[in-house]
Amino acid sequence: MSVAIENFVKAIYKNGKSKTNNTKPGNIAKVLNISSAAATDMAQKLAAKNVVIYEKYQPLKLTEKGNKMALSIVRKHRLWESLLFKLFDLSLHDIHKEAELLEHQTSDLLAEKISEYLGNPKFDPHGDPIPNADGEITTIDTSIPLSKAQEGKSYIISRLISSDKEFFDFCSANGLKYGNTVTISKQFISSKMTQISINNNTIVLNSDFTNIIYVNENN
Amino acid sequence: MSVAIENFVKAIYKNGKSKTNNTKPGNIAKVLNISSAAATDMAQKLAAKNVVIYEKYQPLKLTEKGNKMALSIVRKHRLWESLLFKLFDLSLHDIHKEAELLEHQTSDLLAEKISEYLGNPKFDPHGDPIPNADGEITTIDTSIPLSKAQEGKSYIISRLISSDKEFFDFCSANGLKYGNTVTISKQFISSKMTQISINNNTIVLNSDFTNIIYVNENN
DNA sequence: ATAAATTTTTAAGCTTACTTAAAAATAATT
DNA sequence: AATTATTTTTAAGTAAGCTTAAAAATTTAT
Ligand SMILES: [Mn+2]
Ligand SMILES: [Mn+2]
Ligand SMILES: [Mn+2]
Ligand SMILES: [Mn+2]
Numbered sequence: 001m002s003v004a005i006e007n008f009v010k011a012i013y014k015n016g017k018s019k020t021n022n023t024k025p026g027n028i029a030k031v032l033n034i035s036s037a038a039a040t041d042m043a044q045k046l047a048a049k050n051v052v053i054y055e056k057y058q059p060l061k062l063t064e065k066g067n068k069m070a071l072s073i074v075r076k077h078r079l080w081e082s083l084l085f086k087l088f089d090l091s092l093h094d095i096h097k098e099a100e101l102l103e104h105q106t107s108d109l110l111a112e113k114i115s116e117y118l119g120n121p122k123f124d125p126h127g128d129p130i131p132n133a134d135g136e137i138t139t140i141d142t143s144i145p146l147s148k149a150q151e152g153k154s155y156i157i158s159r160l161i162s163s164d165k166e167f168f169d170f171c172s173a174n175g176l177k178y179g180n181t182v183t184i185s186k187q188f189i190s191s192k193m194t195q196i197s198i199n200n201n202t203i204v205l206n207s208d209f210t211n212i213i214y215v216n217e218n219n
Numbered sequence: 220m221s222v223a224i225e226n227f228v229k230a231i232y233k234n235g236k237s238k239t240n241n242t243k244p245g246n247i248a249k250v251l252n253i254s255s256a257a258a259t260d261m262a263q264k265l266a267a268k269n270v271v272i273y274e275k276y277q278p279l280k281l282t283e284k285g286n287k288m289a290l291s292i293v294r295k296h297r298l299w300e301s302l303l304f305k306l307f308d309l310s311l312h313d314i315h316k317e318a319e320l321l322e323h324q325t326s327d328l329l330a331e332k333i334s335e336y337l338g339n340p341k342f343d344p345h346g347d348p349i350p351n352a353d354g355e356i357t358t359i360d361t362s363i364p365l366s367k368a369q370e371g372k373s374y375i376i377s378r379l380i381s382s383d384k385e386f387f388d389f390c391s392a393n394g395l396k397y398g399n400t401v402t403i404s405k406q407f408i409s410s411k412m413t414q415i416s417i418n419n420n421t422i423v424l425n426s427d428f429t430n431i432i433y434v435n436e437n438n
Numbered sequence: 439a440t441a442a443a444t445t446t447t448t449a450a451g452c453t454t455a456c457t458t459a460a461a462a463a464t465a466a467t468t
Numbered sequence: 469a470a471t472t473a474t475t476t477t478t479a480a481g482t483a484a485g486c487t488t489a490a491a492a493a494t495t496t497a498t
Contacts, residue, residue, distance in 0.1 A: 004455060026475060038456055040477055045454090057464065057476060088332040101324035110317050113307040223485060245445060257486055259447055264484090276446060276493065 003104045006073050007032060008042050009051060012060050013070030023059040071135035077103040078124035078131075079114045085125040086118065091172060092125060093165040108133070127159030127178050127214065142217075146184070146194050147210035154183045155215035162212050171213075175199040181218060222323045225292050226251060227261050228270060231279050232289035242278040290354035296322040297343035297350075298333045304344040305337065310391060311344060312384040327352070346378030346397050346433065361436075365403070365413050366429035373402045374434035381431050389428075394418040400437060 001009075011031045015023045029039035047054035051066040062070060080099035084090055090098075112133060115121070122139050124130055129137045143158040157180050160171060171177060175198050185202065186195040192207040205213070220228075230250045234242045248258035266273035270285040281289060299318035303309055309317075325333075331352065334340070341358050343349055348356045362377040376399050379390055390396060394417050404421065405414040411426040424432070 002454075024476080034455085035457065036476060037458080037478080042455080044477095084329075084332075087336055088329075090328075090332060094328070098324075098326060098329050102321065105320035105324050107317060109309075109313070110303075110307075113303075113309060117306055221484075243446080253485085254487065255446060256448080256488080261485080263447095 001069065004042070005046065005051070006069070006104050008039075008046065009062065009066050009070045010073050010077075012052065012062055013067065013074065016062070023061065025060065028060065068135050071131045071137075072108075073103050075131040075133070075135070076106045076111050078128055079111055079118070079121075080106070081124045081126065082118050082121050082130070083114050091165075091168055092160065093163070093168040095125065096163050123178075125178055126161070127157070128161075143214040144216075145211050146182075146196070146205065146213045146215055147192065147207055149184045149187075149194070149215055151184050151187050154181060154218040156181055156218050157213065158216045159214035160212065161214065167209070167212070170209075174201065174203055176213065182215065220288065223261070224265065224270070225288070225323050227258075227265065228281065228285050228289045229292050229296075231271065231281055232286065232293065235281070242280065244279065247279065287354050290350040290356075291327075292322050294350040294352070294354070295325045295330050297347055298330055298337070298340075299325070300343045300345070301337050301340050301349070302333050310384075310387055311379065312382065312387040314344065315382050342397075344397055345380070346376070347380075362433040363435075364430050365401075365415070365424065365432045365434055366411065366426055368403045368406075368413070368434055370403050370406050373400060373437040375400055375437050376432065377435045378433035379431065380433065386428070386431070390432075393420065393422055395432065401434065 008028065011028045012023050015021070015027060015031065020027075025039035025043050026036045028043075029036045032039070043052055043054045043060050046052040046066070050063055051069065053061040053063060077099045080102045081095045084095040084098055085092070088095075115130075115133070121130055127143070129139045129141065131137050141158075146155075149155055157176060157178055160168070160176070160178065162168065176182075180198065183197040184194065185197050188194070188204075192210075193204050194210045195202060195204045197203075227247065230247045231242050234240070234246060234250065239246075244258035244262050245255045247262075248255045251258070262271055262273045262279050265271040265285070269282055270288065272280040272282060296318045299321045300314045303314040303317055304311070307314075334349075334352075341349055346362070348358045348360065350356050360377075365374075368374055376395060376397055379387070379395070379397065381387065395401075399417065402416040403413065404416050407413070407423075411429075412423050413426075413429045414421060414423045416422075
């Protein structure tokens, strides 16, 4: 399967999981920066290959085969991110960009070696779960967005759901990183802002940020 | 530049260096497993891009630009081989196969990070020199093939010039590996065989092998 | 030097992955 | 419910990177 197909299938998978949940060709096209026409075309070709279920004007769905494909690519992506993050001094944004390419040129054997080397990690540096070699995600995600965290409580950062450079730069500059502890000092309900305390600093975040920073309770 | 172009340019570079020294389209085609027609076609396109000098029926030559390209890809290939060999339990044949793909999806930034992580190595696990970031090979290769080594002398293995799985399997099974010491017990001139001693074992190698195993004098 | 064999080039055609422009269907608004 | 706006699909076309088959040039052998 080509790089174009792999990215297409992965985009359907990811958009199916995200809360917008829009897997129509037009949306996939937007994500991949191609025309809707190209996306429709690809969808029809993948339907013939039994990777996608295509019905005119309907959202795209992955077949069992398509789902396996997507999870295999996601696994490779997240393993690469984990390895690059561990070995090199690179930002979350940079490792994501590199992994976006490397994921398509990685044999199953190499993926196993990377996983083994890292001690078969269950999460990547963004906090995203890494599917196992059978394409299964066994972990259960109990995390909530910062916007829903309780005032006064302490949490551990579990996910940074983004691929935006500026966001990651901001996070990195302020200690907002997987595994670090934050305390919610105030939730400004009407203005949808959240005031947190991290590393003895106080930061007020708007909802753009508090909706993509996920945390787990700190027990 | 596409993967096809990068592999093409690299093939011209490598064939220009090898002793057969045949960079005509037909030979490049054979190396890349494509038709001669495809190779001629590509040569003409790359001439238009100022990467290759193309004259009908003549060997292909790289321009300065093409040479830089080739060295950049070779650098990435050899850095990947070095990294994979260091981190994982993979054969020389396997790391070569993986590097053949990864080399095309590696930013200059990532290449720098890999190089730095490895302590800016000058040779890869096959003993091939790694060009620096400016595309220069600064080391001088003083090694000679085992077939030309002197009876009774001791040498250090410096290069294994091949990409054949069976060859690497044989080498690995017999301790024939970059950096190891061999002693030449006998050169059978007329039959072109060489008897060596390595790890207290005696092995007789034919010229297929002694021409691709290179060594340096052990001072 | 000629003829035969081999290699290279040209020509025509295919698939993949795109594009833009128009037509058709769906979704939103009044 | 009808109109309008938006989205999706179809249609036609392009570039890259291949293929095979035939023509042209070079190389080798006689
Ligand atoms: Mn990522
Ligand atoms: Mn990708
Ligand atoms: Mn190699
Ligand atoms: Mn390659």
